[in-house]
Amino acid sequence: MGAKRILTLNVNGDDYEVVCAPNTTLLEALREKAFLTGTKRGCDLGACGACTVLMDGEAILSCITLAVEAEGRSIRTIEGVSDGGELSPLQQAFVDHGALQCGFCSPGFIMSATELLAENPHPERAEIQRRLAGNLCRCTGYVKIVEAVEAVAQGAEGGAR
Amino acid sequence: MRLPRFEYYQPGSLAEAVTMLSQVPGARPVAGGTDLLVNMKHRVEQPAALVSLTRVSELAGVRLEDGATVIGGGVTLKHVQHDEGLKARFPALTQAASVVGSYRHQTMGTLAGNLLQNTRCRFFNQSVEWRSVRALCYKAGGDYCHVMKKEGVCFCTYHGDTAAALLVLDAEVRVEGPDGVRQFPLAQLYSGEGKAPLSLGSAEVLTAVIIPDSSATDGDTAGGSTYVKHALRGAIDFPIVGAAVWRNGDATRVAFTGVDRSPLRATVLEEALAGRALTPAVIEEVAPLAPKGVTITRTTVQPGSFKRELMSALFARAAGSLL
Amino acid sequence: MKVLNVVGQRVPMHDAAAKITGQAQYTDDLVLPGMLFGKLVRSTVAHGRIKSIDVSKAKALPGVKGVITGMDIPDRVYGIVPKAKDEHALAREKVRYIGDEVAAVVAIDQETAEEAARLITVEYEELPAVFDPLDAIKEGAPLVHENTPGNVSAQIHKEFGDLEAGFAASDYVFEDSYYTHAQNHAPMEPHAALASYDALNGDLTLWSGTQIPYFLKRNLSTTLVIPEQNIRVIKPKVGGGFGQKIDMFAKDFCACWFAKELGRPVKFLYDREEVFQSTRQRHPMYLTLKTGVSKEGKIIAQKITAHADGGAYNSTAPLMITLSCFFVMIPYKIENLVYEGYHVYTNKPVGGAMRGHGIPQPRFAIERQIDQIAKRIGVDASEMRLLNAIEAGEPHPAGFIINTCGFADSVREASKAIGWAEKRGKLPFGRGVGIACASFPSGVANMSHLASGCVVQLSSEGRVSVLSGAADIGQGAETVIAQIVAERVGVPMEDVHITAADTGLCPLDAGTFGSGVTVRAGNAALNAANDIRAQLFPVVAEALGCEVDEIEAANRLFWVRDDPDRSVGMRDILRQYQYIDRSLPIVGRGAWVPPADSATTLLTNNGNLSPNYSFMTQAAEVEVDLETGRVNVIKVLTAHDCGQPINPMLVEGQLEGSILGGIGYALYEDSTCIDGQQHNPSFLDYGFPTMMELPEMEGIHIDTDDPIGPFGAKEAGEGTQLAPAPAIVNAIADAIGVDFDRLPVTPDMILAALKKQREEAAGEAR
Numbered sequence A: 001m002g003a004k005r006i007l008t009l010n011v012n013g014d015d016y017e018v019v020c021a022p023n024t025t026l027l028e029a030l031r032e033k034a035f036l037t038g039t040k041r042g043c044d045l046g047a048c049g050a051c052t053v054l055m056d057g058e059a060i061l062s063c064i065t066l067a068v069e070a071e072g073r074s075i076r077t078i079e080g081v082s083d084g085g086e087l088s089p090l091q092q093a094f095v096d097h098g099a100l101q102c103g104f105c106s107p108g109f110i111m112s113a114t115e116l117l118a119e120n121p122h123p124e125r126a127e128i129q130r131r132l133a134g135n136l137c138r139c140t141g142y143v144k145i146v147e148a149v150e151a152v153a154q155g156a157e158g159g160a161r
Numbered sequence B: 001m002r003l004p005r006f007e008y009y010q011p012g013s014l015a016e017a018v019t020m021l022s023q024v025p026g027a028r029p030v031a032g033g034t035d036l037l038v039n040m041k042h043r044v045e046q047p048a049a050l051v052s053l054t055r056v057s058e059l060a061g062v063r064l065e066d067g068a069t070v071i072g073g074g075v076t077l078k079h080v081q082h083d084e085g086l087k088a089r090f091p092a093l094t095q096a097a098s099v100v101g102s103y104r105h106q107t108m109g110t111l112a113g114n115l116l117q118n119t120r121c122r123f124f125n126q127s128v129e130w131r132s133v134r135a136l137c138y139k140a141g142g143d144y145c146h147v148m149k150k151e152g153v154c155f156c157t158y159h160g161d162t163a164a165a166l167l168v169l170d171a172e173v174r175v176e177g178p179d180g181v182r183q184f185p186l187a188q189l190y191s192g193e194g195k196a197p198l199s200l201g202s203a204e205v206l207t208a209v210i211i212p213d214s215s216a217t218d219g220d221t222a223g224g225s226t227y228v229k230h231a232l233r234g235a236i237d238f239p240i241v242g243a244a245v246w247r248n249g250d251a252t253r254v255a256f257t258g259v260d261r262s263p264l265r266a267t268v269l270e271e272a273l274a275g276r277a278l279t280p281a282v283i284e285e286v287a288p289l290a291p292k293g294v295t296i297t298r299t300t301v302q303p304g305s306f307k308r309e310l311m312s313a314l315f316a317r318a319a320g321s322l323l
Numbered sequence C: 001m002k003v004l005n006v007v008g009q010r011v012p013m014h015d016a017a018a019k020i021t022g023q024a025q026y027t028d029d030l031v032l033p034g035m036l037f038g039k040l041v042r043s044t045v046a047h048g049r050i051k052s053i054d055v056s057k058a059k060a061l062p063g064v065k066g067v068i069t070g071m072d073i074p075d076r077v078y079g080i081v082p083k084a085k086d087e088h089a090l091a092r093e094k095v096r097y098i099g100d101e102v103a104a105v106v107a108i109d110q111e112t113a114e115e116a117a118r119l120i121t122v123e124y125e126e127l128p129a130v131f132d133p134l135d136a137i138k139e140g141a142p143l144v145h146e147n148t149p150g151n152v153s154a155q156i157h158k159e160f161g162d163l164e165a166g167f168a169a170s171d172y173v174f175e176d177s178y179y180t181h182a183q184n185h186a187p188m189e190p191h192a193a194l195a196s197y198d199a200l201n202g203d204l205t206l207w208s209g210t211q212i213p214y215f216l217k218r219n220l221s222t223t224l225v226i227p228e229q230n231i232r233v234i235k236p237k238v239g240g241g242f243g244q245k246i247d248m249f250a251k252d253f254c255a256c257w258f259a260k261e262l263g264r265p266v267k268f269l270y271d272r273e274e275v276f277q278s279t280r281q282r283h284p285m286y287l288t289l290k291t292g293v294s295k296e297g298k299i300i301a302q303k304i305t306a307h308a309d310g311g312a313y314n315s316t317a318p319l320m321i322t323l324s325c326f327f328v329m330i331p332y333k334i335e336n337l338v339y340e341g342y343h344v345y346t347n348k349p350v351g352g353a354m355r356g357h358g359i360p361q362p363r364f365a366i367e368r369q370i371d372q373i374a375k376r377i378g379v380d381a382s383e384m385r386l387l388n389a390i391e392a393g394e395p396h397p398a399g400f401i402i403n404t405c406g407f408a409d410s411v412r413e414a415s416k417a418i419g420w421a422e423k424r425g426k427l428p429f430g431r432g433v434g435i436a437c438a439s440f441p442s443g444v445a446n447m448s449h450l451a452s453g454c455v456v457q458l459s460s461e462g463r464v465s466v467l468s469g470a471a472d473i474g475q476g477a478e479t480v481i482a483q484i485v486a487e488r489v490g491v492p493m494e495d496v497h498i499t500a501a502d503t504g505l506c507p508l509d510a511g512t513f514g515s516g517v518t519v520r521a522g523n524a525a526l527n528a529a530n531d532i533r534a535q536l537f538p539v540v541a542e543a544l545g546c547e548v549d550e551i552e553a554a555n556r557l558f559w560v561r562d563d564p565d566r567s568v569g570m571r572d573i574l575r576q577y578q579y580i581d582r583s584l585p586i587v588g589r590g591a592w593v594p595p596a597d598s599a600t601t602l603l604t605n606n607g608n609l610s611p612n613y614s615f616m617t618q619a620a621e622v623e624v625d626l627e628t629g630r631v632n633v634i635k636v637l638t639a640h641d642c643g644q645p646i647n648p649m650l651v652e653g654q655l656e657g658s659i660l661g662g663i664g665y666a667l668y669e670d671s672t673c674i675d676g677q678q679h680n681p682s683f684l685d686y687g688f689p690t691m692m693e694l695p696e697m698e699g700i701h702i703d704t705d706d707p708i709g710p711f712g713a714k715e716a717g718e719g720t721q722l723a724p725a726p727a728i729v730n731a732i733a734d735a736i737g738v739d740f741d742r743l744p745v746t747p748d749m750i751l752a753a754l755k756k757q758r759e760e761a762a763g764e765a766r
């Protein structure tokens, strides 16, 4: 049941041909088939946000998204955020503000915050909190993450990309 | 945790979806997947095939039909909460949509999926390994209920947020199946049972939610609607209790979620309010009636007495905000 | 005044860019050719004898490459504390909790491994189980381990002064009891291991998400029965630990075992549920405090009795109960003190080290009781803390040597900043402020093997390569070490490249626990960098025509202190170094072990427990929703003596993270166990705080300059998690007049207490 077939996933502008069964999640396809391991597996049950990627620009949880659903869509992962080795303004702000410690949740936060700033370039603090609350972090206490996003939102670090 | 195996279909039209659902044995619709796929990973739901609704264009969009507001079943909660028309006229709904899970779930989850999500219990929403410690529970296919400690019953609780809001908005749902289209009040979507909480046919697709114009309020002094949710955290968590209140002039409607096997209108409370203008004194007087007629069980860790108190408190808070 | 260039600066972590771009590699990101995937089978009974295990169906499943049970592996126990080893990688005769490992499978992919694990059936003879430490110590209680009568696997009894005389001399004596619950560390990265075996030379390599690579190596050696020199443990990036990754786990052992047996790399990755159920958690604890005070509030005598719920195995048991004991003797001066602590086995998930390690529990009890006593005898709770404050340089009953202590200042500053005088007892009903205090060691001193080593190489191009055993688990240990080396060698951060926590390359280190890394491994790095200076500076002195002790170094430049125009660059110096025919790279070596009179174990001896001690007072303001019982933490501030921060930004990060962890401990997180089964093993049901729960935070630096820590540093990683919970619960008491004596304080408890309060008020009125 559920035969495997070759899917073409467009990730960060590249077409990846990956062999997946219907029950392969997008997270599994990215990490285990395309070897894009920047997207993290934190809970695997859609409750922590570590696996957040952009699908047609929207931040979604790849651990509860089927890979087959991603076919024909445009996927963006953390590997596609920095441009030719140069950090995006958001990434730079996270680094400068110390908005990461162990770094395991960081790719997910960057994806969620990238979506937020693309849709609302100047969010208030409460809006930042609401929009990023689905991303759990156990190290930072979130303070510096909020500050980093605010810095970009207020233009201190140039716009999001 | 890997998903079990299943066949996958991706219809491009509603007709095609209905055909697949009626012809493929064991097929189930999937929309955002945020409820169903988690349950499948836990192996408490194991459909043989999934029919994806994400490319069914008939389920998209918000529109007006003869004055009534029609929201496509496939519209995401993110879309719902940002729709200016809905925000202005049906704030209870947009508020409820904006507090479901986290913004990630609101982005992925659809309105139909939210209404049709499965009921929940601390003994049910667990992995197959976790559940193997005790006898298979009744809802998962066994005989025994670990909450009630007896056989053949299930009190799995409904925790969806938007249903309470849509109940006070007197919404109807439209479903399309092999036998055609039917439309009926939202309350009838729920069977009142924990084990099989929905009254939908297996090949039926919920195509739209219809809110009558008469439920629209414009935020003036005479009316309004609101939804308040209590959960442990400000995000991610399902409601421990959610309360929706709609008011127009002297008419008041109240509904709850998180307290019983289906979302429900607070009939005892509404009767006590019938024909009376809402005032702080009236709210205080009737609030203790909120839990009347509700069967609260320990499907979550919170004690029933707490949930009952919350029902009164959240009603009072919601109603108070509409004065 | 020291002029520093790299130390003391807000330097981003050296690997921050790698993490923020997704390039940083954690264990589960690693892939080796031919890799197999493993899955563990776990006990479904809380206590039982294994009658039989049927692995035949699993073995027959296509794609399965191996299945083992406890009877297939050497009968060797492991554990982090040598004296307290009690755990088998896979259970042999008996299982002791739901989640105990009984078998393991490996297969060609994860899906097959999971399926195979579900095909293994185990037949148990169920035994009576015990789930509460107070039941477990009773006569006739089921024995979790047959060799441990009474189920007490570690205990400590310490007495200072004369307790009874102290009580007799007190104006008041109060006895109160408290309970603290199980908290899970919940690091974002689930536990993982990847092993590979080179059959030709018998070398085993394990990549593991661990905090203790060297202890892990040792435990692998004894359990696998392979010489230590054939084992190399490499710690990739670790996605948070908080103490939970201090131990060997079945995944480490099984990955190695299968890799060796099958000659193929093997990976084990825990599900989130397994992290909750089968790794470690903060010990629940019952505490009874009997405290004698003068009418001014001076603590004259105190007796503390503690029963820790250890779960099914020891893990750090003796160390935990010892820390719990010693840290009730600080930050208050208590002349007459008795601490009696028991680590008790139960058939439950296993307790282990967690941020604060045995100390948050008594701190909750002590800080709550101080507030309650202050109220009862009519003194100010902040004043009472000041009255009892310990000072630097005083003789200490247990032999602590406290060189620097900003404690009293921290009480004053925190009280001032929270608005104690204006707010305490004066805010409207439902709103309140509270404070609580703590102190923490910078690593534990008098245990024999807690040494760190460091090697620094300065290459002919001026590249500075550092080898350190320290295990960075996200707190920034590598960055701090690199900063220290950069500062001393006189180069910018970008010249320093650190390789750490690879037991095959790096010098020995104890690992990340006890908040000792900055002081211990930092001092080792400092010594190694000084060794570089000792070799390099004579050449510099010759070039500059000055004495060695006149040289200043920074940013690849050396100059004469009083004549900065006389300078020379690093490149020139290295060229001259070569020219005079000295060999390059220059290699500096350093080691450091906390000064201790003897390599004692704390369980039996007193002494200076730590090289130095941090101090803090934390203050909280809360608002209680009187209708829903929800507590909104508005603000938490910390007056913090952590010595001189090597990196203030990282210190803030530790502080902020531990405050949110403390809020979770106080209000949100409860790893519930019902009938022996962990009940909320997910990030949905175990609700640690989200960004929505973020209060306003403020840090106030209390300036001290410690003589022992590198550049005056003290610990900053764990201490700040001790006081937020009692500060918050004290603030709740101020807000609604209810004295909670157990954690967590949840909305249903608040509503029930308010209801009782109303009923009592009505009763009195009647």
Ligand SMILES: Cc1cc2nc3c(=O)[nH]c(=O)nc-3n(C[C@H](O)[C@H](O)[C@H](O)COP(=O)(O)OP(=O)(O)OC[C@H]3O[C@@H](n4cnc5c(N)ncnc54)[C@H](O)[C@@H]3O)c2cc1C
Binding pocket: A045, A046, A047, B028, B029, B030, B031, B032, B033, B034, B035, B036, B037, B038, B053, B059, B073, B074, B077, B099, B100, B101, B102, B105, B108, B109, B110, B111, B112, B113, B114, B115, B116, B117, B118, B159, B160, B161, B162, B204, B205, B206, B207, B236, B237, B238, B239, C684
């Ligand atoms: C961590 C977490 C937290 C959550 N918190 C909340 C919360 O606070 N409140 C809340 O309400 N929900 C919550 N959810 C559940 C879920 O995310 C939402 O209910 C969401 O709206 C479900 O929508 P979906 O489109 O993803 O549904 P799906 O999972 O795709 O479907 C749910 C059910 O509806 C059926 N279905 C879907 N669409 C149709 C259709 N058009 N016609 C017929 N049948 C259909 C499916 O067959 C399935 O049985 C949470 C989920 C997670 C993982």
